[in-house]
Amino acid sequence: MAAYLDGALAGFTIATRLADAAGIPWIFLRLGVAERFRRQGVGTALLRRAAERIEAVGPVSEITIGAWLPNDAAERFAEHHRLGFSRLYWRMERPLGGMPEPVWPGGIALRTFDGSPRAIEDLTAIYNDSFSDHDHFVPGTTVDTIDVVEADLFRAEGMGLAYRGEECLGFCRCTLYPHLGEISVIGTSKRARGIGLGRALLRWGVRWLEEQGATRIGLIVDGENENALRLYRQEGFEVARTRRRWTKSGSLRA
Numbered sequence: 463m464a465a466y467l468d469g470a471l472a473g474f475t476i477a478t479r480l481a482d483a484a485g486i487p488w489i490f491l492r493l494g495v496a497e498r499f500r501r502q503g504v505g506t507a508l509l510r511r512a513a514e515r516i517e518a519v520g521p522v523s524e525i526t527i528g529a530w531l532p533n534d535a536a537e538r539f540a541e542h543h544r545l546g547f548s549r550l551y552w553r554m555e556r557p558l559g560g561m562p563e564p565v566w567p568g569g570i571a572l573r574t575f576d577g578s579p580r581a582i583e584d585l586t587a588i589y590n591d592s593f594s595d596h597d598h599f600v601p602g603t604t605v606d607t608i609d610v611v612e613a614d615l616f617r618a619e620g621m622g623l624a625y626r627g628e629e630c631l632g633f634c635r636c637t638l639y640p641h642l643g644e645i646s647v648i649g650t651s652k653r654a655r656g657i658g659l660g661r662a663l664l665r666w667g668v669r670w671l672e673e674q675g676a677t678r679i680g681l682i683v684d685g686e687n688e689n690a691l692r693l694y695r696q697e698g699f700e701v702a703r704t705r706r707r708w709t710k711s712g713s714l715r716a
Contacts, residue, residue, distance in 0.1 A: 463511060465495075465504050472499035475512045479519065480600045488524040488598070489516055495535075505539055513714035525714055526598075528707040536706075545708035549597060550685035554699040555678060561669050561697070564662035566624070567654075570631065572666060575611065575621035582607050584623060584630040592632070592649025597684055615639070620674075622666055624650075624659060634663040636671050643676025660690075664697055 465473045473495035481487050491512060495505045516522060526548060529536035539545075566572065575581055586607045593599050610616060620636035632650040636643065645667045650659045668679055680702065683690050 463508065463515075465508050467499055467502070467504060470499075472496055472502075473504045473508050475508045477512055477516055479516070479522070480598075482523075483594065483599055483601055487520065487522045489522050489526070491516075491525055491527050493527055497535075500535055506543070509543060509714065517713060521712075524709055524711050526707055526709045528705055531704045531706055533706075540708040543710070543714070545710050548707040548709040551682055551705040551707065552685050552691075552701045553680055553682050553703040553705070554694050555680040555702045556668070556698040556700070558672060558677070558679065561665055561672070563669070564665040565658065566662050567657040567659055569626045570624050570654075570659060570662075571626075572622045572624055572663075575618045575623060577611065577618060581623065582611070585611075585621075585633060588623070588630045588633050588651060589647070589649060591651045591653075597686070610635075620667075620670055622663060622670075624654075624663060626654075632659045632663050634667040636667045638671065638674055638676060642678045642680050643671030643674065645671075645679075645681040648681075660693055661697065664693065668697075 463475050464471060473493070476492040478490045479487055480490060493505060493508055493512070495508070513525075516525070527540065527545060528551070564572075575585070582604050586602050586604050589602050589607070594601075611618070611621075615637055617636070617638065620638070622634045623630050624632040630651075631654040632648075634648045635646045637646045638644075645664065648660065648663050648667065650663070671679055681694065681699065682705075683694060685691075685704075
């Protein structure tokens with residue numbers, strides 16, 4: 463939804479309804495108000511309207527909202543509406559150059575995404591395997607995977623799948639934006655943890671982005687994922703920005 467004040471676009475909301483592994487729905491809500499329209503009730507009105515429309519579809523377990531810090535306005539807004547702290551996410555970046563070549567664990571080879579039904583099934587399965595124990599995990603389907611690989615920014619050659627024989631054990635998806643080369647998603651099977659596969663995939667992704675001419679390299683990571691944070695720091699990434707997430711269980715109008 464978009465809010466207008468005196469004919470000018472003042473703010474917006476985008477609500478995404480998701481379901482966890484148990485099928486229980488929750489909402490990820492983006493809400494923004496232009497700086498010159500703040501403190502006039504625009505954000506509150508947008509939040510109220512969003513809550514009404516969300517709850518008209520059916521009850522949800524939780525609604526989450528996030529903002530990049532520092533952001534005093536967002537923190538005041540969250541406190542005013544009794545949204546509690548949930549989690550921190552970090553954007554990490556590394557300088558260009560100096561990334562070693564990947565060293566693939568024994569018997570593992572990388573294949574780039576070929577668009578075949580088998581590749582779509584493998585990508586869906588390895589995503590679910592890799593992230594099933596992560597915060598707010600949303601199981602993926604082959605339909606979801608097709609949506610991803612048909613998006614405008616998707617590059618098949620920037621999607622690497624790691625196989626041991628015919629078993630897919632890990633993946634890395636890279637995205638080239640005008641201002642940034644991003645390691646968008648990287649994951650390894652629970653059956654292939656602790657053997658260096660995540661490090662090899664990360665190095666492959668960074669080197670691919672640099673070969674495509676990216677002028678900055680970044681990624682976003684859950685601030686409580688200590689294993690990922692340790693790996694990224696070891697490979698030259700440092701925290702560049704912090705994003706805070708707030709949450710409220712049940713109805714926003716309660």
